Amino acid sequence: MMVLYAYARLVRGQWVVSWCPFCGKRHWHGAGDPKDPPQLGLGSRQPHCVRQRPHSVYYLTDDPVLQGRRYREDDFERMENS
Numbered sequence: 001m002m003v004l005y006a007y008a009r010l011v012r013g014q015w016v017v018s019w020c021p022f023c024g025k026r027h028w029h030g031a032g033d034p035k036d037p038p039q040l041g042l043g044s045r046q047p048h049c050v051r052q053r054p055h056s057v058y059y060l061t062d063d064p065v066l067q068g069r070r071y072r073e074d075d076f077e078r079m080e081n082s
């Protein structure tokens with residue numbers, strides 16, 4: 001399974017993917033409990049176009065540089081060590 005990064009911006013308490021790396025459309029994702037930091041809502045999610053594209057998964061990030069890149073386990077380690 002291929003996992004792609006999707007850049008998301010926080011808009012009115014929701015994460016907005018302006019350009020889905022699978023379908024090119026916009027998807028909105030809840031950022032979770034308002035008491036928690038919204039960054040907890042980032043991470044692996046199913047895009048809303050998953051019905052047309054079975055098994056598609058993306059990894060929400062607030063880093064625009066990662067948009068559309070393929071997710072790799074090493075990226076995790078790099079983030080945690082930086």
Ligand SMILES: [Zn+2]
Nearest residue numbers: 020023047049
């Ligand atoms: Zn999509």
